[in-house]
Amino acid sequence: MIEEESKEQKDIRMAGQPGGKLGQISVKTGQVHPSLMLKLKSHCVNGDSIKLDRRKIEEMDAVDAAAELRSQFVHVLSSRRSAQVPLEVKPAKPMKEPLYQGTPPPKSSEVMESCPKADIPNFKQLLNEENLYLTTEEGEQGHLPVLILSLKENTRSKRPAIVFLHSTNKCKEWIRPLLEAYASRGYVAVAIDSRYHGERAKTRTTYADALVSSWKNGDTMPFIFDTVWDLVKLADYLTARDDIDHSKIGITGESLGGMHAWFAAFLDTRYSVVVPIIGIQGFRWAVDNDKWQARVDSIKSVFEEAQVDLGKDVIDKEVVEKVWDRIAPGLAREFDSKYTVPFIAPRPLLILNGAEDPRCPMAGLDVTISKTCRAYEKANCADNFKVIAEAGIGHEMTSSMVKEASNWFDKYLKS
Known part of the structure; x- marks a missing residue:
């Protein structure tokens, strides 16, 4: 409840x-x-x-x-926004050949295909697809591509919605299997392209280039924060729709998408049920305990650029700290997980991580989990918080995680 x-x-x-x-x-x-x-x-x-x-x-x-x-x-x-404009909705066309960054392009995901789905005859014919753009600010990156799937229904009943957020170098089309599965079960399933990804990218290095530019110029925040801005605007749009129950909007994401879900839920309580997958981590702990390498390797080009600019022979703790402070101010300090995650309470929160994940070390979450448990206990809703660290799993989303997320959303959004 x-x-x-x-x-x-x-x-x-x-x-x-x-x-x-x-x-x-x-x-x-x-x-x-x-x-x-x-x-x-x-x-x-x-x-x-x-x-x-x-x-x-x-x-x-x-x-x-x-x-x-x-x-x-x-x-x-x-602090780093372009000139603001009214929130507008514009029609878009389906992306037939979405852009995936990095090499090689990803293959289809059996993990996402494992998501529970309703057995509906002629499901594809009953599926309603919406493609649109939201204007979140001026400039090229201020056009937010949105994909929405739902079942065509004659009734005007309001339905729960879930926002799904992709991982680094992917796009909204990548998570279509999840959208279809949830749509088959009566949800309004929503996905976006995060900043410098999908339709917001021009080349296979657009995101990496944006991170380097942020380090050089300090005028954007492509790592996590700019997309969180978009997710607040997305919540504005979703809560204006007549077909969505505004009290039942969930949010989830994988890896980078899990971080987006974490910060969007911390900031905006309209996201009422939260499931970050392999995204919650302790940035400060990783720096202090020399466990930052795996996270740095996931977006290494910006750290390599900073290493040169700072006159260092190697990427070290100082380089890592300076990059985080520059491209995502406060990420490893006042907005780290131990300070922000507890404020998701009392809303239902399920954290899904791999027990052996080097990018999101569980040892770095001890304080975060302890403080979050206390927050839910004080709110008299301890059952609304759960952490699962899957044994033997590194930085990957598994079928088990997909099933746990599905059960969590059904429990709190379908009740």
Whole structure:
């Protein structure tokens, strides 16, 4: 059961509404509310990062502390935005040959094909497909490609929705098997292309190039944060649709998509059920314990560029810290998992990781899990939080994870 939200939580949920409080993102302007902006200036460091009084945050009650940290995260998201425009919906065409970055292109995924689906005769004929663009800000990357699958129904009943987020170098078409499976079971299944991926990419190196540009220029946040901005705008759109139950919008993703789901759910409580898959990790812990190599290797070009710029012979701890601070301010500090994940409470949260995942080491999540358990216990909903670390599994999504995610969503979105 999802607890009724407080006024403060509603203020955060209403991100996207003109005139909202607590640093809301306006559909019309995309800017932090002026009254909050004055408050945030005292926290600003070089226009990007925010120096938090951690003791102050910890002394607040859960609602106030969540609002404080969210408002500061909104400030960071707003610090590198293009000029804002009204949220618009534009028609798009299906992508027949989607762009996959990296080499070689991925093969079809048996893991996603394993997702439980309803046995419906003539399913393809009953499937409704929508392709559209949302305008989230000015500029090329401000056009958010969206793919939505659902069953054609004569009734006007509202249905639960789930947002699915792809991994690095993939695209929304890659996760179509999941969309079809959930659509067959009565969900409105939604996928997007994250920044510099899919339709938002021009070459097989677009994402890698964007990361390097972010390091060089500090004007964008292609690693996680810019897509989180898009996910707030997506929530604006989904909660305006008549066919969706606005209280039942889930979010999940694999790897990079799991990180997107984590931060979007932390920021925007309209995402009511959350399942990050191989995405939750402790960035600060990895730096402090010399366990950053696997994560760095996944986007190595930006770290190699930084190594040269910093006059280093090798990529070391200092290089890693400086890159994170530059391309995703606060990621390994005030917005790390041990501070942000607990504020997903009391909404149902299932964390799915591999027990041997070098990119998301479970040892780095001890504090995160402990603090999150306490948050759910204080909210009197301990059963709403669960962690599964699959034995013998590294950085990969498995059929077991797909099934666990499916069960979790059915439990909390179909009830």
